[in-house]
Amino acid sequence: MKAAHKIQLIGVFALFSIAALIYLSVPYYKNLESVIPWNGRGSTVDVVQEVVPVAVDAEQSQSEGGDNESTTDPTVDVATPTDATEPTIESEQGKVDEAPEQAPEQAPEEPADQADAEDRKAKLTLIQGKAKDALEPKGNKVVLLTATDGKGHNNEIENLLDMVTENREDYCAFHDYKYQFTNISEFDQDGRIAVWNKIPAIQNAFDINPDAEWVWWLDMDVIIMTPSQDLASLVLNQDVMKERIAYDAPIKLSNGKPSGVTVSRDVDLSKIDMIIAQDHAGINAGSMLFRRSDWTFSFLDMWVDPVYVERFHNEQDALSHILIKHQKIREHVGFVPQRVINAYAVGGDEMGWRTGDILVHFAGCWYVPSFCTF
Incomplete structure (x- = not known):
């Protein structure tokens, strides 16, 4: 016990x-x-x-x-x-x-989409105007325009529009620019291929953005690579433009051969209403800048005239013809070195993208994908 x-x-x-x-x-x-x-x-x-x-x-x-x-x-x-x-x-x-x-x-898909949209809006708000650009033009005086119908070569890359839109929305928010997307199918006309619709899309961008002084057209196959670079200090400010213009540069035919015409050295910067670049084959319309002016509105009407639409297969060939044949029109066009506004995924020092260039344009990669591995 x-x-x-x-x-x-x-x-x-x-x-x-x-x-x-x-x-x-x-x-x-x-x-x-x-x-x-x-x-x-x-x-x-x-x-x-x-x-x-x-x-x-x-x-x-x-x-x-x-x-x-x-x-x-x-x-x-x-x-x-x-x-x-x-x-x-x-x-x-x-x-x-x-x-x-x-x-x-429960509807899980709708809240998820709503949450994504709210997160996206919050991100854009967070970076809005953070660049604090000093030179004019700036802010909503600049519109970056994307326009497509989702067809053609653009349809070959899955989610391309979503990726491009996010890239450009971020850029515009950072610099306080206006970003605009337009479905170019609303400008369709019988017998006219879709590439011609970029012209009325540019006209429409000016119409619905009354404060815009410049509209920047970018093809869908363009990615902004240096988002810190503002357009005024790149080319739009007149003091900068003076250094960027390619004086005495020969203008090429659409097949890349010399046209016998050169850019005038006596360029009046106050009259520059269009900024564009050439590649090895001539003028390329994948990246262009237009200033709001009576000349620009008249030129856009002329460019899409049925005479040119019927004669030329695409808008780029028509543009090349117009600029070569009409001196008075050339006086309003500023030609800049290609890499300033239209660097390609491949190429030499004058054409291929290098670190610091504002964008890379995957032109021609639809036809030879292995040529543009980047």
Whole structure:
């Protein structure tokens, strides 16, 4: 009996010691929790959940916070765990029973799209006007125009429009420019291929942006590579333009051969209403800048005249013909070295993109993809 009595005393003492140890440990872990975010599963809480206020993550974090309170509350009797766990089991059972009724009301795709749109808007707001450009023109005086119908070669790259749009929206937000997208199918005319529709799209950009002094047309296969570069200090400011113009440069025919015409050295910068570049094959219309003026509006009307549409296969060949044949029109056009506004994915120092160039144009890569590995 004495041995059994001793065993009982030892057992009672052991249970008392364990209970005391648990009771004393509660405030320690509560203090620890205030220093280390804890999710109750033995790992720290993802910091991203605290920074990005996404609805789904916020609910999850709130649920985890509730678990922490029930685990560390010193008012809970740790010596009687059954009382603490039974309500949890009933609560979880209730959640299981309620789930089938709530499921039909859930629409996961719409909130996801809405969250993406809100995140996108938040990003653009965050970088809006951060460039703080000094030279004129700046801000909404510049419009970057993207126009497509989603067909042709542009359709060969999956999600191309989404990628290009994000690239250009970011650039415009940073410099406080206006970004505009136009579906050129609204300008379709019988017998005219889609590339001609860029001309009425440019006219429309001026119409719906009354504050715009310049419209920058960019083809779909162009990516802005140096988003810190503003257009005024690149070429649009007249003091800068004076250094950028390619004086006495020969103008090429659309087949790349010399036309016998050169850019005049006596360029009146105040009359420059169009800025463009040439590649190895002549004038390229993938990146062009137009200034708001009576000359620009008259020229755009002339360019898309049925006489030229019927005679030339595309707008670029017509443009080359017009600029070579009409001196008075050339006086309003500023030719710049190709890499200033239209560097290609490949090529030598005069044509191929180099670090610091504002953009890369994947011209011709649709026909020879391996030639433009970049």
